Amino acid sequence: MLYFSCTTEEADGGVSGRVLAVEPKRFIIAGWTGRDAVAIEHHIEELEALGVPRPSGFPLYYRAGLNLLNQSSEQQVLGADSSGEAEPVLFFAEGEWWLTVGSDHTDRTVEGYSVAVSKQICPKPLATAAWRWSDIASRQDEIQLESSILEGGKWVAYQAGTLASIRPLQSLRDGAFDANGVGANGSFLFCGTLGAIPNAEGKGIRPAGEMQIALRDPRTKRSIIHRYSVETLPLIA
Template sequence: MLTFDRIAASGTDRVAVEVSTLVIAGWAGRDEEAVRHHIEELAAIGVPPPSSVPVYYRAAAANLTQAAVLEVLGPDSSGEVEPTLLSLADGLWLGLGSDHTDRKAEAAGIALSKQLCGKPIGTTLWRFEEVEAHWDALEMRATATIDGVETLYQQGPLAALRHPRDLLARGPALPPGSLMFCGTLGAIGGIRPATRFAMELHDPVLGRTIRHAYDIAVLPVIS
């Protein structure tokens, strides 16, 4: 079970949710040039291009985690900040997550790599309909601690991503209990591992921010 604080105009509550379906929307950039840039930065580390744009990967919902520490096997994984859309009985809720991915495995198969790492998600949700009209104004940012230094890793407006309604129209249905990662921004300085990943989603219209962070613990690869 995952626990969320839901913030809406009608009030705030806390809910426990059992997510049964996890969908990861890939290549979800609105700007074709930005999508091409992300394809090229992954190609630089050996990842083949997608079969379609956007593409909808599936991963085990059990990979979702709100733990403060994410354990990964080997030194070749990294985080990716993404808005998330959670479908509940009373509608859609917007949150924040990291599509943490094993980059070495990604070179062999993207779908496989999506399954190999936990997917950290924040504990705060906003009612989607309250931000839907000003989606493009929302801002996303991530920092990565690399060699002991906190570095700006990703930053930009959600105008760079496809609107969730577009993703929903093109992708699989999201019945209650489903969660979808909705795309990411290019990494500033290239994709690389870190010991800590911090992210935020800022709404300048309603003046609020969702924040989440996690440490990365690297387990040894033993043959």
Template sequence: MQFNTENGSIDFECRQVVVAGWTGRDTHAVQHHIEELAAIGVAPPSKVPLFYRVSNSLLTAERNIEVLGTASSGEAEPLVIRHDGKLWLGLASDHTDRQLETISVAASKQICGKPCATSLWEFASLEGRLDAIIIKSWIRENGDWVLYQDGTIGQIKPLRDLIAAADLQNGSAMLCGTFAALGGVRAAEDFRATMTDPETGAEITLEYTARALPEVS
């Protein structure tokens, strides 16, 4: 997979994908996210945070993914990649099957592709201001783009702590968790997200469509 950076591009050979869950820095916010998922039938986690392994092939730069049925939606998350000993920061969506999530969170993560933006920022150059970086997402509802998430990386546990806890090795990518959905978690076909550095105005964008495959019994 090829990513663009400020100084060129890198060819990333993905050997491991980790999806970090329940990573909120504010314990009350984590509990709120647990409760909003419980409202749609998702069992609470055994501990927080949790690290789910999913297939390497799920990380994708494609702008169209295929999902089973119409009960899935995305979550905007920081993406950390370790390539040739160096850390990079990007933007991805932990697209999840909400119906399957009520049965198995791990299975709901594995069944859906994880779209990511093709731009990366050098992690070390941002480390002093990571908490201020803004992440927003939108879903299309009734033909209109509706704000779905609005927060900062500062609402997520320190990324260095997550990197250490996940033991992120070369060739690994980690989706680092998210924050609550405005109006509650719900299914959506079209998803858009941005990650903005308020100090420089630089922005990474992501947009994709999840095409529903028919459920045949």
């Protein structure tokens, strides 16, 4: 069971909150979701540098195991070749769609021979807060998506942009589920990511021992933030 502290905007300008308990029933990861062809090509080239083959089309929808979803601040991965990426996440509960942030943490070595297989290898951390999607939908392009990683003993920006760089989330949702949520109770959809900001050595996608992911609403000054550490388990031959 996953628990979310949910914020709902009221007609009088105020906000109300409640906690939702959600049992995941279906989990889909949307890939290659960039709105701009140049940005998509950049991310493809970024992954090609790691040996990941070009996609057969886009967007693509990958089914993933429900057991991967979690809200822990500590994650365990096998080997040292995985890294996270911040993504807006839509889920359906109690008759409505909600928005939160998650990390599509991925094994980059496995991704080199199969993106679909790589989606099953690592845990997928989720924040514990969410916003009602209907409150955000009309201004989704303003919502900021960010991540930072602990690198060289300090926090550095790893990803930064807005949801304007990603296909409209409702179009991605409608490509995977009924637009009205019929049969979607307990469904989760990771909606794509942004390119990594290269470090001083010019390296973009890279592992880190800690990561922070965030959604920020500049209009309301509210944020959803989740931080997690990564324990690397040894590869035993």
